[in-house]
Amino acid sequence: MELMRSDTTLPCLMEPRLDNFKPTSDPLIQSLLFIRSLAIKLRLSQSCVATAQTYFHTFTINNSHLKYDNLLIAGACLFLSSKTLELTRPIDILCRKFYEERSEIRKILNPRLQVPPLSDSMLAGLKQSILQCEFAVLEALCFNVEIPLPYSFISSFVSNLELNVYQKQDLLKIANNFANDSFRVPIFLYKNAENVAAACLILASRYLSLGLEIAADQETVQAILEIYKSNINI
Template identity: 30%
Template sequence: MAAFSANWRFNKADYINNTPSRRDGTSLTEERITRRVGMKFLLNVSWNLNIPQNTIATAATYYHRFFMLRSFKRHHKYEIAGACILLACKTEETMRKISQVSSSCAKFARKDLSPYVKDEGEIEHWSRTIKKKEPMIAATLCFDLAINKPYKVLLDFVKTLKGVEKNVLQNFASHAWAIINDSYLTPMCLFQKPETIASAAIYIAAQMMDLQLSINPSNGLLWWEITDCNVRELGICVQEILDSYRIPREEEMSPDVRENGSINPSGTVNDNLNREIINSGSTTPLMNHTTHVETRNGVHTPYDNPSPSITNGVTPAQDDEMEDGQIVEDEAANGKIEDDEMDLG
């Protein structure tokens, strides 16, 4: 695998063709499913512990980076997810005890949604596992644990918007915030800069609300120049996010998509997308150009949140992993921005 740069950007061709899991015989489609199932577990555990979204994003980034350097066949996705949560809590100074993380991991690993897991032996097993995995993950990540995330870029941009009613601004920011949240279900953070992901979320949210993005009158900058984003990279990122909302169940995939493991395997962007993004810097209202994104409570979340299963650290069959369990409802699932994370002034 080609060496990654100091800012941890990976070559997407390596993800498609040359991850450790791929070298161990796992197909791209299988890895994508396994990665997503592990992320659902990470989210369910985090929401259960009321962990802030900023810390969840850090844990998700650790998880995605780790599995670009290590194989899913050699490390269980749930164990790594649990250890990433604890490591992120320490990095972001989010106070959660290892006993809390272990108990929540045990709860969702066994699909037991009762308030407390009473099997102390199972909780102790998770505690030992997380203690063992956490330093290994930190070492694999070269102890480079500070993560730049798209949220600050989004909030800084929102503060530049003038002449927009505060409730509209809040709704727009919540839409974009939720889209950023959703992006962590995929390994997008490995290939795109935080500025690009934030800009893509801004663009999609603006389309959903028919919100006009214009040239900043104070400095004459186009909106994507304010976020320091390359328009071509922005177009690719927008398409990847929209594709992630349209991923069908594996059994409904065409043979070509099943083989390539992507709705858009060529990585090309809608021919008109870059031009439309450029035009969004004018006074023309943005319209939804490619797909209608349905919303729930104003924000769409693309995946259900099944409670995962695990049996003594043994990976269940793929079919079992894809079974739907009880959905965990949480404000984070709807992309709600905590009061201390957002101040529009």
């Protein structure tokens, strides 16, 4: 894949679009989009999103997604990651935003659908479902909720480079965009965060034509490139 032209627009997760939800869409990809869009409504960080998406990948590898409501699992993953990173949102607020977001998706999939307002009894049931799914996610994680992320490695590497401030800003932004996109696939289940960070940095360096010498595992580089080659649309 050609990544050397500065006029090429990189796909990234910064602008999720609900209109990507279509009846024929991959339900797992839809769930990753849902995590991101729900996080925006809850004003949660990208680190929280990345952690939740890694939880979701871990859960789906250990469980058939056909047995579960994927969006409930996605919401539970986000709720758990917010607690892990000490950015907890009250479960009532999360459930209200969850219902709002899911209702928008249902209307996109079926424009004639009349979605009722969230009643107190519906809210209580949704809270119970989220908490049950959260426990199922914890079991899939073997209660190990700590997920190393690549962002600190990227920031540390860029800060030590002999580049001007604008080049550093561009490199940091593009490398972080690659890192954001890497959570579309379960790469963090078999590659460590530093490994992924190096791959994102070499790809960003190529994209910006900086010619940096960065030791990166080519399997990881190719795994990230496959996201764009296969047009995984989030």
